[in-house]
Amino acid sequence: MQRGKGMKFVGDSRVKANNRMPNVPKDYTEYPGKTEAFWPDFLLKEWMVGAVFLIGYLLLTVAHPSPLEGPADPTNASYIPLPDWYFLSMYQLLKYTYASGPYNVIGAMVIPGIAFGALALIPFLDTTPERRPSKRPLPTAFMLLAVAALIYTTWESVQATDWDAVDAQGEITDKHLGLLPDVEVDETSEGYEIYQAQASCIGCHGGDLAGVSGPMLLGNELTAEEVQEVIVNGRGGMPAGTFTGTDEELQVLAEFIAGLKEAE
Amino acid sequence: MLNKIYDWVDERLDITPIWRDIADHEVPEHVNPAHHFSAFVYCFGGLTFFITVIQILSGMFLTMYYVPDVENAWKSVYYLQNEVAFGEIVRGMHHWGASLVIVMMFLHTLRVFFTGSYKKPRELNWLVGVGIFAIMLGLGFTGYLLPWDMKALFATKVGIEIAASVPFLGEIIKTLLAGDSTIIGAQTLTRFFAIHVFFLPAALFALLAVHFIMIRRQGISGPL
Numbered sequence: 001m002q003r004g005k006g007m008k009f010v011g012d013s014r015v016k017a018n019n020r021m022p023n024v025p026k027d028y029t030e031y032p033g034k035t036e037a038f039w040p041d042f043l044l045k046e047w048m049v050g051a052v053f054l055i056g057y058l059l060l061t062v063a064h065p066s067p068l069e070g071p072a073d074p075t076n077a078s079y080i081p082l083p084d085w086y087f088l089s090m091y092q093l094l095k096y097t098y099a100s101g102p103y104n105v106i107g108a109m110v111i112p113g114i115a116f117g118a119l120a121l122i123p124f125l126d127t128t129p130e131r132r133p134s135k136r137p138l139p140t141a142f143m144l145l146a147v148a149a150l151i152y153t154t155w156e157s158v159q160a161t162d163w164d165a166v167d168a169q170g171e172i173t174d175k176h177l178g179l180l181p182d183v184e185v186d187e188t189s190e191g192y193e194i195y196q197a198q199a200s201c202i203g204c205h206g207g208d209l210a211g212v213s214g215p216m217l218l219g220n221e222l223t224a225e226e227v228q229e230v231i232v233n234g235r236g237g238m239p240a241g242t243f244t245g246t247d248e249e250l251q252v253l254a255e256f257i258a259g260l261k262e263a264e
Numbered sequence: 265m266l267n268k269i270y271d272w273v274d275e276r277l278d279i280t281p282i283w284r285d286i287a288d289h290e291v292p293e294h295v296n297p298a299h300h301f302s303a304f305v306y307c308f309g310g311l312t313f314f315i316t317v318i319q320i321l322s323g324m325f326l327t328m329y330y331v332p333d334v335e336n337a338w339k340s341v342y343y344l345q346n347e348v349a350f351g352e353i354v355r356g357m358h359h360w361g362a363s364l365v366i367v368m369m370f371l372h373t374l375r376v377f378f379t380g381s382y383k384k385p386r387e388l389n390w391l392v393g394v395g396i397f398a399i400m401l402g403l404g405f406t407g408y409l410l411p412w413d414m415k416a417l418f419a420t421k422v423g424i425e426i427a428a429s430v431p432f433l434g435e436i437i438k439t440l441l442a443g444d445s446t447i448i449g450a451q452t453l454t455r456f457f458a459i460h461v462f463f464l465p466a467a468l469f470a471l472l473a474v475h476f477i478m479i480r481r482q483g484i485s486g487p488l
Contacts, residue, residue, distance in 0.1 A: 069414040108429045
């Protein structure tokens, strides 16, 4: 760029047309051993490694669809919480006697803090110029110990978890998908007990009243009298006279079923 | 044709030194798996970056459907998973990528440690790398809540309880993350979304840039 009084602007640029860098690769013949150029020789090889890795990655994705449980329900008190697998070791740490309860600070802060702090400060703790792991036994030993501790606590956590219970919980149901009407079922009521005791009812309408071969009872639009009539005389595919209880029970049941109306 | 376009641009902007500085550098024999198979351990860092790029791309596509709101978050993920063309693949890649990136990053950390590559003059780059490690764990933690399903909610509850048990600062951290001192709900979800999609990626990009600039500046560490 021209400076001082000779400075020009219009049509001028600090890029000179005559002494631009020629677009040729550097000469690597004077480098030691089999050194090669990153661009494009080595990058092509890296892409091959990347392609092989990507195939494995995609196979994993296709073979195991990512999990999705039912929508979050904070009122569910029986749910067994579990963090993602790479936090299991920290989670497990908080279950040991001297890292939980009154010693919670040790498990939640001191141990992870020392581990992460030491990791960050390694260059300032291990200052010898020696690079081979065998020539610096202390850092090597500490790192191996830390990795072993991570693997061990993760394994402990996996062992301590009831995976059948974990897999069974949180399943997506029809209700989550908006397929069930929003009906409050009083499972302590007499009518509910009568319903559950009638094998012929449950067989077709389901123990959860959501219907199996017969229609869903949740959110029906019948009155108690109409329900009673249907139970006694049958309707469509429903046979007549399958109810085996007393007349009073029939009335209670009819009122219970007629009460399964959708909440406004 | 391409050469002419290149020359036309180069004549005006002198771009050759820019990209030659970045791309045209030496790869020594001891890190090249083509010459020593055991040098595949030097691939872990590159693969970590490769997965990170996939995470960014798949994440960008996920936000086209995802709704960060307690009423619709789960529904939008369910829709994405079951109705959207290739939605299951995109979400699957983001889900498995989150685990794979931790694995590759861990292996990369071990490689750097056991080859003693963090030693002078590369102390600063190690520090930046540890920062990237922490950000990745943060991305994993915040991303886990976003589908708003049962395990997401309860894992986050546990995580926030652990954070809250830190002496003195615990309650402040909890309120900062959850948006409320007692409730884990709508506010928590929007905060985690913002942290996962804006704050942590911004910090990650900055640290990755510094990480790579330092590598180019110092070159890769020599053979043991």
